[in-house]
Amino acid sequence: MKLRVKPVKRFPHSEAISVDSGSPLLPLAVSHRRLVGDGKMSTTQASHSLAFRVMRLCRPTLHVDTPLLVDPSDLLVGEDIFDDPLAASQLPRLLSGPGIKPPEDAADLGYRTRFLLHDATDSMGLSGLLLLPQAFGAIYLGETFCSYISINNSSNFEVRDIIIKAEIQTERQRILLLDTSKSSVESIRAGGRYDFIVEHDVKELGAHTLVCTALYNDGDGERKYLPQFFKFIVANPLSVKTKVRVVKDTTFLEACIENHTKTNLYMDQVEFEPAQNWSATKLKADEHHSEMNSAARETFKPPVLIRSGGGIQNYLYQLKSSSQGPEHVKVEGSNVLGKLQITWRTNLGEPGRLQTQQILGAAITRKEIDLQVAEIPATIIFGRSFSIHINLTNLTERELGPFEVSLSPDDSPEERAVVINGLQKMALPKVEAFGSSDFHLKLVATKLGVQRITGISVFDYRERKTYDPLPDMEIFVDLE
Template identity: 40%
Template sequence: MVFDVFSCQTFCSYISVVNYSEEVVSSVVVKAEVQTERQKSVLFDNSAAPLALLTPGARYDFIVSHDVKELGAHTLVCCATYSSGEGERKYLPQYFKFPAHNPLSVRTKVRAVGEDSFLETCVENCTKSPLLINYVRFDPSPHLTVTELKRPTVVTDFKEEAEEGDVVGDYMQQLKVVQPNGGMRHFLYHLQRVSSVARGEATNSLGKLEIRWHGAMGEVGRLQTQQIMGAPTPRKEVEVKVVSLPSQVWIHKPFQAELLVRSHVERRVGPLRLVCSDTTHDSSTAGQQTRQCSVAVCGLATSRVGELSPFGSATLTLTMVALGLGVQSISGLSLVDDREGKPYDSISHTQIFVHSSS
């Protein structure tokens, strides 16, 4: 009899070879294998050392195991080849068919927030028994670092009633049990780009999830997903962004903003210059109308950046002044080639809060 079998787990079977005849059989060769649409795996084969004799009513028992890695139809083929009492060579096959089901359903969603990404993972139990999750681990790609975000520990009524120093109660609270027939557990990961890896060297591949669990009878399961892909981002040859601002900005009082210029190509770029304009396009109005910048640059309208090496970077500091109160945007800054005038990038609308000086 074959019970429910699931992929990512180990299938075990107890096989018994019994001589139901009234004569002694000899040179008994037993072979067991699992067949799928893609491959055939031999689990047991004693052809190198056959059983010399198997008397009437005698039996030969053994256990086989197989790591199930495919879904769908499987066939356990057990066959015995033996010599009868008259010396005739005979062959007896037996076939046991069973399907392999998916024990877990893993759904992921990637959300990009600035240069960071958040990976939401939902693990659903598709079996009829509870599963004990040992761990859910995300292995990021080399250009990323990962931090698992966990919700704060909530003190439940059970916890309050538990006696002080109740080790069993504390342990039960930490177990990650997924209830049967659609029970779910959710996990959240914060992915950040490694600062030493340039954007041009990175890919959209985020990494893989590895899940390990125990079933109701202690059977071990392991699942590793394929590469999880993030949303494709347009590649810029050179980018410029604001990396440092003062904690407070006051109206009509100069402050300093630190900018980072970084190359994402394998060649030298430049020389470059940063052009400061006192107007910017307002995308919130029809016709892309221009408006006066609410944060102006003090000093020259052009700042020289110089030449960047492959995947190199440079920093520059601008003195700026806010002309309006409340939430204002730093805009009107464009990075261009100093010789050809080719535009590379512009400052996205970085917002600051401007305080009154009174």
């Protein structure tokens, strides 16, 4: 009888990784709990000589055994003894009495000091032992998934010409991790195995499937195909909340990072990468350190601890526009500020890295002209004419004008404290692209004290539009 073999899709070549079965795995620890059972197969388990076993490579945890230890002083006196200086001064003599002081020799056959706290570090409960993981554990976005895969020959005969493939399938893509098509495994003896390690940088959330396949010749020469599937879920280790505030020409970005994992996270780096035409400065709280300590802290930056189960840490960045000229001279509609680069480590140093999406600021509007006061008299007398020096700048790539300068008709002349002296409208010539024009406007104050100059606007004859008025300014009007 002839066996029809379904052709298998060929993947690009990836060099197989073999592991010596006698080499130590620590400091990496192997979790012997499978991802999802034995996986789903195209045929029954008994019809195959080979079977995959998938184990996750992860670091061990510290074995903590919290002891019940007491300080000798707690057994004899209360906390209020330190309220009395005289009684507190007698405490060392009291504790050094017979039957209280621990023996200095190493042999304590009666174990009478086993509950005493000899050193402050004893209360931490760290025994010095490492604990291998007893479950598969959680996989988080930004980490590196490392898996130890073993293909075992459970039959009584040798299998030959094994082609092994391993790949990760997500909702969006398929990533090849191992392919021995061009250099197949020659043989696996009866009862033997072939081991290899695969790694994958986790960049997507949700369901992932590790697909392991083997194409091999059975003991009777039959060509068989074995697929197995191992599923796991990738969760989000942290959340980033941002707030953007604009104060005059400066933009402030506040980032709040919250830890959603069950372990502490040590932030190695939380840096903001500004977009084009922006510069960023990280703001820190004032800390009073000596110059030597400050230099050491810059060289060896201690990581920032964010505690497990909802711990948070806030960061503040000051952003400034690096483009020349007024802040509004930017690409129209572009409000991208940049993105955050976050790197961290867990308790025993497993690294993680995330990059946020582009952070958006307030929508940027493009100004066509800029109207600014260049000079104003130091003394303004009631009822006397005075002149202010105004600069008009064209911020576009085309010629604008001619213009007409006047007071906006929103307010009645009786309510205004400062009005134009003479002709109520002033004509200005055209202004070339990115050019500027200076002019003087004569005004007169009609009220005493602190007053405001408001409503000076510019009208473009050709465009038939009125631009934003000159920003209000305060003056002091004196009697003489």
